[in-house]
Amino acid sequence: MDKLAIEQALGFNVPLYKQYLHWMGQILLHGNFGKSLWSNLPVMNDVRAAWPVTLELGTMELFWPR
Numbered sequence: 001m002d003k004l005a006i007e008q009a010l011g012f013n014v015p016l017y018k019q020y021l022h023w024m025g026q027i028l029l030h031g032n033f034g035k036s037l038w039s040n041l042p043v044m045n046d047v048r049a050a051w052p053v054t055l056e057l058g059t060m061e062l063f064w065p066r
Contacts, residue, residue, distance in 0.1 A: 010037075031044070032044075033047070
């Protein structure tokens with residue numbers, strides 16, 4: 001694939017503000033965070049996988065004595 005084809009496939013040929021508005025619309029209206037560039041799976045899968053560790057670290061920070 002050449003550079004222009006990759007840019008078009010990823011939507012980089014659209015102005016940044018339009019990319020952002022489309023992305024926010026997908027999140028707010030559909031709960032769709034898009035696909036991961038690395039795994040080509042929905043980003044929400046990664047968020048769900050990381051949530052327990054994030055919650056644990058946040059809880060430890062709140063209650064761990066200093």
